[in-house]
Amino acid sequence: MKAFPVVKIIPLLLLLAAWQAASVLGLLPASVLPPFSDVAVSLGAMLRSGELMANTLASFARAGAGFFIAAIVGVAVGLLMARRRAVERAIEPILLLIYPVPKPAMIPLFMVWLGIGDASKVAVIALACLLPIVIATFNGARGVDPMLIWSAQARGTSERRLLWRVVLPAALPQIAAGVRTAIAIAIIVLVSSEFISSEAGLGYLIFSYGGVGADDAMLAVVIYLAALGFLLDRFYLAGLRRLMSWHAFAH
């Protein structure tokens, strides 16, 4: 992994220091924002008790399931749309219709269809992750240079194998960018879906602590979630650089 420069952390530390100073000097009442030190203490306690870990696992199972369904379906649909005009004609209007809909707004409907359990949450996460992956795959596959395809055809590649041997790998850099967006969306929609009805998960923790006025604990979960999202993105990029060493990534 490319080292994350320490200097980039300085503005963050300054912000936290200002927050703490404002609380200590009485400029920021605890009812508006609890002191950072309280939040940090809550965070430590929740990490030690295993409360965060247990809820992280519950959340990740949901987000992961939704994301993987979206990745597999999204790449397949995007590739077929790019190579088969009929598939493009059939799917494109549906995508355009779904695109502007805020996906969490679909949660109540999914609950009617799939119940209030995990299935409706997984479904809404999958739907939300699907769009950036389909669009990125479609654009990537459409943008493959025709000469690369001709080159493969002149070396004996059939139309059926072309998708797997040439179009998919050639579109990978763009698919990877779409997947990165989808990971961020998965976390956002996950938390929204857990606000609505659940007994476990990081969204559930934020909602429950917020509901009882335990602002320090609520903020601790928010900060934990932010750190988790950041690390996930870094790991994803690092994994990508290893897997796609053939591609010159613009850093």
Place this chain on the structure above:
Amino acid sequence: MPASACLEMRSIGMRYGEGAQAVQALSEIDLDIKEHEFVTIVGPSGCGKSTLLYLVGGFLRPSSGSLCLRGRPITGPGSDRGIVFQRYSLFPWLTVRSNIGYGLDEQGVARAERNRIVDEYVRLVHLQGFEDRYPRELSGGMQQRVALAQTLACQPDILLMDEPFGALDAQTRRILQDEVRRIWRQGAKTVLFVTHDVEEAVALGTRIVVMAARPGRIKEVLERGFDVADGEEFETNSAFAALKLHIWRSVKAEVEAAHA
């Protein structure tokens, strides 16, 4: 194998678009290429020389006329016609070795045999030591060597080259021209080579086709009539200079007509 026509083109026409916007890219092209011939096609940009090559490759279909390879009509792309483009012939996600072995994998050649052939072609284009590199780690000249090896490893009946050295510097281009000529002589492959570089056309082609633009058509076909040795300093060859000048004037007249 009869030493007669390997490739036959009969009154080929190619139109793009429809109605008033239609462009006649090629008109009445008749050309036969014999087995083991090295034919270069030279002409101003926009004369349809690459289009003609893509028709032979089967990537495009002619609006009229017919193309036959060894007596069989060309209906689509196939591994009997290998092609090297100026760029984008190689798969960036495959190493040099996997790129050269690509066509063999597609044809289901057994592992051991495939590796033997790949090694043979790595040696042929002098890429020993670079087998595990990715294309982006190689210079433009080396990438074109890989593309050549990738194409030859498929054992095509005819080698199609679409301005393959157009993006290379002058020195590298000259070295690769010698390589292609050497490989052609050794394997006696049939080669159809498109270029906009008059000197390259004369240095490589045993027969040189000069094309005119708007619509793209054959202006003249010239037998070279003398041999060019590998590494020869053809600048000192007066027959070479005379032929080059003749073709240059012929192409220049077309360029000037296009700008008139």
